[in-house]
Every structure is written in C-alpha cells, then in structure tokens.
Amino acid sequence: MKQKNIILNGIAASSGVAIGKVFILEEDDLVSVQKEVPADKVNKELVRLRIAVKETKEDLKQNYADLNRMLGENYAKIADAHILILNDPMIGKEVIDCVKRGNTAEFAIYTVVKKFSKSFDAIEDEYFRERKNDLIDVAKKVTAHLLGKTKKTLADLEEDSVVVAKNIVPSDTVSMRENVVRGFATDLGGKTSHTALVARSLEIPAVVGLKNISYQVKQGMPIIIDGNNGIVILDPTEETIDNYKREYEIQFSTKKALEQLKDLPAVTVDGAEIKLGANIETPEEIRSVLKHGANGIGLYRSEFMYLSRTSMPGEEEHFQNYIQIAKMMMPYDVIIRTIDLGGDKIAKLGLMEIGREANPFMGLRAIRFCLKYPEIFKVQLKGILRASVCGNVKVMYPMISSVAEIKAANKILEQAKEELRKENKPFNENIKVGAMIEVPSAAIIADLIAKEVDFLSIGTNDLIQYTIAVDRVNANITHLYNPMHPAILRLLKNIIDSGHKAGIDVGMCGEMAGDPAYTIVLLGLGLDEFSMSAAQIPHVKKIIRNVSKEKAKNLAERLLACGSMSEIETEMKKFKYI
Ligand code: PEP
Ligand code: MG
Numbered sequence: 001m002k003q004k005n006i007i008l009n010g011i012a013a014s015s016g017v018a019i020g021k022v023f024i025l026e027e028d029d030l031v032s033v034q035k036e037v038p039a040d041k042v043n044k045e046l047v048r049l050r051i052a053v054k055e056t057k058e059d060l061k062q063n064y065a066d067l068n069r070m071l072g073e074n075y076a077k078i079a080d081a082h083i084l085i086l087n088d089p090m091i092g093k094e095v096i097d098c099v100k101r102g103n104t105a106e107f108a109i110y111t112v113v114k115k116f117s118k119s120f121d122a123i124e125d126e127y128f129r130e131r132k133n134d135l136i137d138v139a140k141k142v143t144a145h146l147l148g149k150t151k152k153t154l155a156d157l158e159e160d161s162v163v164v165a166k167n168i169v170p171s172d173t174v175s176m177r178e179n180v181v182r183g184f185a186t187d188l189g190g191k192t193s194h195t196a197l198v199a200r201s202l203e204i205p206a207v208v209g210l211k212n213i214s215y216q217v218k219q220g221m222p223i224i225i226d227g228n229n230g231i232v233i234l235d236p237t238e239e240t241i242d243n244y245k246r247e248y249e250i251q252f253s254t255k256k257a258l259e260q261l262k263d264l265p266a267v268t269v270d271g272a273e274i275k276l277g278a279n280i281e282t283p284e285e286i287r288s289v290l291k292h293g294a295n296g297i298g299l300y301r302s303e304f305m306y307l308s309r310t311s312m313p314g315e316e317e318h319f320q321n322y323i324q325i326a327k328m329m330m331p332y333d334v335i336i337r338t339i340d341l342g343g344d345k346i347a348k349l350g351l352m353e354i355g356r357e358a359n360p361f362m363g364l365r366a367i368r369f370c371l372k373y374p375e376i377f378k379v380q381l382k383g384i385l386r387a388s389v390c391g392n393v394k395v396m397y398p399m400i401s402s403v404a405e406i407k408a409a410n411k412i413l414e415q416a417k418e419e420l421r422k423e424n425k426p427f428n429e430n431i432k433v434g435a436m437i438e439v440p441s442a443a444i445i446a447d448l449i450a451k452e453v454d455f456l457s458i459g460t461n462d463l464i465q466y467t468i469a470v471d472r473v474n475a476n477i478t479h480l481y482n483p484m485h486p487a488i489l490r491l492l493k494n495i496i497d498s499g500h501k502a503g504i505d506v507g508m509c510g511e512m513a514g515d516p517a518y519t520i521v522l523l524g525l526g527l528d529e530f531s532m533s534a535a536q537i538p539h540v541k542k543i544i545r546n547v548s549k550e551k552a553k554n555l556a557e558r559l560l561a562c563g564s565m566s567e568i569e570t571e572m573k574k575f576k577y578i
Contacts, residue, residue: 004235008210010185011478012230013196016205017248018183019241020160022221022234024214027166030113030136030143031106042100049095049105052145057086059141066311081131085138091116106146113139157181162223166214169344173198183207183225185232187214191481192461192511193473194301194344198281200514200533203288207232209475258538262293266541272549274523276541277335277531279509283321286328289534293541296332298457298531299396299509300325302380303339312376318383326390333392335434335457335509335531336384338377338409340366340398344473361462361471366399367409374412381416388428396434396457401441406452438462438510443491450502457531458495460510464488483512484568489521489560496526507531519543520575524556 037045060083068076085091091112098108113135120132157163163184165172173195181204189195189208199206205227213232217223224233224244233240266274277298278289282305289297305313305321313321326334342357342365357363370377387393397409410433420427435452437443438459450456460483465472467487470480482488499506507529512518514532516539522530523544530540555575562568 005237005240006216006234008185008207008213008216008232008234010207010210010213010230010232011189011191011475012227013189013191013193013208014199014204014206015227016183016203016225016251017227017244018162018205018225019236019244019248020162020182020223020225021158022217022219022223023157023161023163024217024219025163025165025168025172030110030139031104031147032110034107035104037099037102037104039102042102045099045105046096048146049099049108049142052105052142052148053086053092055145056138056141057083060086062311069312081134082138082141085135086142091135106143109139109143109146162225164213164217164223168195169346173202183227185210185213185223185225187211188473188475190471190473190475190478192465197279197461197511197533200511200535201279201281201285201288203533203535209478211475258542261538261541261545262291264293264541264545266295266544268523268544268547268549268552270548270550272523274527274544275507275529276537276544277333277507277509277529278534278537279514279531280325280534283325283328285534286325290328292534292537294332294534294537296392297325297329297334298507298513298529300334300336301340302336303341303345306339306341307345312379315379315382315386318380319386322384322387322393323390326387326393330390330392333394335394335396336387337396337398337436338367338370338380338384341369342366361465367397367405368399370412371405371408374415377409377412378416378419381413382420382425385413385416385420385427385431386425388431389426391428393428394432394434394455396436396455398436398459399439399462400435400437400449401439403445403448403452406435406449410452436509437495438466440467440491443467443495446495446498447501450498450504453504455504456495456499456506457529458492458506458508458510458513458527460488460492460508460512463491463510464512467491482565483515483518484521484559484565484572486560486562486564486568489525489568492522492525493556493560500526505529514540516540516543517572520547520552521556521559521572523547523549524552524554526553 060079064076064079094112095108098111099105116135117132157180159180160182161180162182165186167188168184168186183205184199186208187210196206196208205225207225207227207230210232217234222235224236266276275295277296278294279299280289280297281301322336342363343361364372384393384395397406400406417427432454434455434457435449436457436459437446442449443463461472464481464483468480468485470477496506505528508522508527509531513522513530514536519540520543532540558571559568562571
C-alpha cells in the first residue's frame with residue numbers, strides 16, 4: 001500500500017522527534033459489541049463473570065478499609081455503596097440471565113446497565129438519579145477485570161511504540177515510565193496539562209490537542225511525532241522518515257554539546273549565581289536529575305504517588321519515598337510539595353467528590369482537599385517530617401489563596417510534629433515551610449503571605465490559567481495562554497519584590513522557569529531559583545552564563561513598561577545578550 005504522509009497539527013507539548021508504530025491506548029469502558037457464546041460455553045462464561053465480580057469486590061473492600069481508616073465511616077460509605085450495587089440480587093440476576101441467553105459477560109453487563117440507567121434517568125430526586133454513575137463505575141470496574149488479560153494496556157508496549165489515545169491521564173503516565181514509549185499523541189490536552197509535564201520530565205516527545213487522531217490511526221501503523229513543531233505524521237513516506245532521522249541526529253548532538261555544561265555553575269557574566277532545580281514526579285527521575293546537573297529538587301509533585309493505586313499510602317511509605325530522594329540529592333535541597341490532587345490529577349481512591357466536580361480546577365484541589373481531610377494530610381506531613389532528619393528537606397503547600405490557609409496548614413504540621421515527638425520519631429524541628437503562589441489572590445497579597453513562610457515558589461502553570469481565565473488543558477484556547485501577558489509580568493514582579501522585602505527567596509517551578517525564551521526576563525525580575533524538567537536545565541544554564549544580570553534587569557524594566565503582548569514581543573526581539 002502506498003504511504004500517505006498524513007499531516008496532523010496539534011500542540012507541541014514535549015520537544016523532540018519520535019519515529020515508531022502506533023499503540024492505541026483504550027479507555028476503561030463498557031463493551032457494546034455483541035458476540036454469541038455457544039450453549040456449551042455458557043457455564044464457562046458464568047464462571048468468568050463470577051471471578052471478575054469477586055475480584056472487583058476485593059478491590060472495593062480494600063478501598064472501603066482505606067477510606068474508613070483515613071476519613072471515617074461516613075466517607076467509606078462511598079465504597080460501601082459500590083459493594084451494595086455489586087451484591088444487588090436484581091441486577092445480578094439480570095446479568096446472569098443475559099449470559100445464559102448466549103451473550104458474553106461484558107455484553108450482558110453493558111445491556112443491563114443500559115436498561116437500569118434508563119430507569120435511573122426517570123427518577124426525579126437528583127441524588128438518586130446521580131446513583132446511575134455509581135452503577136456505571138461499578139460496571140466498568142467489573143468489565144476491566146473481565147478484559148484484564150486481553151485488553152491492551154501500557155504493559156503490553158513493544159520497543160518502538162508511540163502511544164495514541166483520546167486522552168492520557170497522569171495515572172497512565174505513571175505506568176508509562178516503566179515501559180518503552182517513544183512518544184505520544186492525544187486528541188485532548190494543553191501544553192501545561194500534567195500529562196504534558198510528565199512527558200517533558202521523561203523526555204518523551206509529545207503532541208496533544210490533535211482533536212481526533214485516535215479515530216484516524218490503526219494499531220501498528222507507522223507514525224512520526226514532531227514535538228518541536230506540534231505535528232504528527234501518519235503513514236510517512238521514506239523521504240519524510242529520512243528527513244526526521246536527520247533531525248533526530250541533530251537533536252542528539254545538541255544534547256551532547258549541552259552536557260558539557262553539567263558541572264559548571266549557573267553564573268551570569270557579572271557574577272550573579274542562580275540556583276537551578278529540577279521538578280520531579282517520582283523518585284526514579286533522580287538519575288536524570290543528577291545527570292543534568294540540577295542544584296536540588298525545586299518541586300516534587302508528591303501526589304503522583306497516589307495516582308496509580310487504589311489504596312492510600314501510609315506514613316511509612318511516604319517516609320521511605322521521601323528519604324530515598326533526600327539521600328540521593330544530598331547536599332542539595334528537596335522541596336516536597338504536599339499533595340495536589342484534583343484538577344486533572346484524579347486518583348482512583350474512591351474520592352468521588354473530586355472526580356465529579358463541575359469545575360475541578362476551581363474545586364476541592366490541593367491544600368483545600370488537605371484542609372478538608374486533615375487525617376490524610378497529617379499522614380503525609382509525618383512522612384515528610386521524618387525524612388527531614390536528612391537536613392535538606394523542605395515542605396511546600398500548593399494552591400494557597402489566603403493567609404488563613406497557611407495558618408491552618410501549619411497548625412496541622414504542628415500536630416504532626418507533636419505526634420512524632422510522642423512516638424519518639426526524629427525530625428528536623430526547623431524544617432523550612434514554603435507556599436506556592438499560583439492563585440491570583442495569593443499573588444496580590446504576596447507581601448502578607450511572605451511574612452508567614454520561609455520561601456515562595458511561583459507556579460506559573462496555574463497562575464497563568466487562573467489569571468487569564470484560560471483552562472490549561474483545553475486545546476481550543478491554548479493561543480490565549482501567554483506568560484508574557486502584561487498582567488502576568490506585573491504579578492511576577494509583585495511576588496518577587498514582596499518575597500525579597502520579607503527577606504526570603506523566591507523561586508519558580510512552573511513551566512515558564514524552564515522555557516529558555518523567558519530566562520532573561522525572569523533573571524531580570526530578580527528570581528532566585530528556577531526549577532524545571534531536568535532536561536531543560538542545560539538550555540537555561542547556557543543562557544544564564546551568557547548574559548549579565550544588569551542587562552536582564554534592564555530588559556525586565558522595559559517589558560514592564562509595555563502596554564501589550566505585541567509590544568512586549570517586539571522589545572524581546574530587540575534584545576541582545578551581554
Ligand atoms: C504550577 O501550577 O505552575 C505548578 C508547578 O504546579 P502544577 O503544574 O503541578 O499544578
Ligand atoms: Mg499548580
């Protein structure tokens with residue numbers, strides 16, 4: 001068959017070129033395809049069904065026990081409700097009867113759920129009507145168990161796979177790191193979605209926001225991902241493949257050249273030393289962090305520990321996880337951000353309030369979640385505190401929007417300390433506490449917040465999203481997501497100046513810190529620490545080593561005086577280093 005070179009345009013989420021074969025990642029779903037089961041195989045089908053139900057029940061019981069331990073009886077009722085659905089004799093009988101009529105267990109579940117959903121839709125009471133979602137959740141869980149061995153998962157990946165999916169959620173990317181993925185392409189997503197961040201930290205080329213690529217590909221089809229230009233090419237011709245192979249080689253030699261900078265400091269030509277840290281999602285990334293010459297971890301997204309599992313990590317697990325990072329990073333600092341669940345990071349822990357919010361990014365996310373469930377929060381804080389015996393661990397609260405939240409979080413931190421004292425478990429009494437500034441209200445009152453903490457770290461991914469009101473995962477409005485908006489520049493200046501006035505350091509761990517296009521502006525605004533995907537460090541370091549702080553300051557001042565993004569762009573183009 002003749003190759004077609006079909007070019008699709010999306011959003012460049014993670015740079016680099018990947019050449020490989022399509023691996024379609026399917027979502028958990030119900031199975032609507034009818035396949036007849038011969039009469040002599042019906043009993044076998046019923047056994048399959050019974051086993052899948054039993055396995056699902058075991059998962060749910062584990063879920064119940066975890067929720068009960070962490071949140072109490074009331075909350076655990078969520079998992080209990082799922083178990084009740086699974087035990088419902090009427091639903092069970094309908095599914096069994098459907099299998100007995102010669103249908104597969106998957107199709108029987110689909111048929112019965114469809115029928116019951118209709119009756120739920122007819123209920124007037126909103127609460128009961130909503131129970132339909134519980135039924136569908138449970139049905140999907142059983143179906144996933146039924147398909148367990150046959151459905152293609154990330155564990156089935158072969159050597160040169162390029163993953164294509166409607167959407168890849170952060171919990172998928174967690175399992176991705178254990179496998180060989182050359183690149184990925186998705187229908188949905190934006191440049192600062194958490195999935196894109198993970199791709200960058202794993203140095204996997206990715207294009208997102210392609211709208212309907214998942215409908216256009218076939219399993220095993222040749223594909224090229226051009227993460228530099230946000231392009232995907234399906235069925236490439238030999239000539240296109242050769243061109244991209246050459247680009248891949250250039251990319252490789254540039255990377256090698258930048259590696260020479262690894263052990264050199266990030267110092268400007270006029271002697272200002274800047275700290276360059278790395279952002280990580282799991283301890284496995286430390287090797288790459290050290291390879292790229294980071295001066296510490298500026299952001300550990302600790303919530304990734306929760307994403308690929310169905311039970312809560314306990315204090316010991318937190319402690320072990322953090323202490324291994326702290327030890328490996330000695331003598332550099334490690335900033336552990338407390339869990340930022342919610343938004344696009346939804347854990348499969350049965351915390352359905354989070355999963356079903358209409359506006360998850362403005363909902364029960366991050367510190368709000370932790371303050372609502374102090375028991376979950378305290379378990380993590382105790383783990384962090386215990387790891388702080390190493391002396392290089394700091395704790396940071398995400399999504400702070402008021403001083404009251406810092407005070408409330410610190411109160412729980414003090415309780416955690418008190419419990420550890422009683423339990424004779426050592427920790428650093430003077431552990432440094434920081435706040436992320438990623439909500440406009442916090443940016444505006446940065447002076448008040450700076451008085452309550454030991455350091456500030458700017459989370460531009462969210463700060464830009466909330467300030468310009470542009471959803472970070474929505475591909476339709478990604479053109480509006482611009483760090484050089486005058487409002488963002490003003491907020492950054494206010495945060496950095498406020499921190500310095502209070503005598504504390506101000507860092508940045510949003511993607512802006514790792515984008516070489518903004519390095520000089522941020523340097524000029526006075527940022528003390530830049531934290532980014534490890535692979536970006538050499539690029540940013542190269543720029544810092546070639547510019548003077550004085551010149552950078554001058555540029556920042558000129559940009560702050562501009563009235564529009566286009567004026568800012570023109571000023572930036574005029575700028576020459578040194
Ligand atoms: C940010 O918002 O800039 C940030 C670093 O946090 P996250 O991307 O994990 O939301
Ligand atoms: Mg954030």
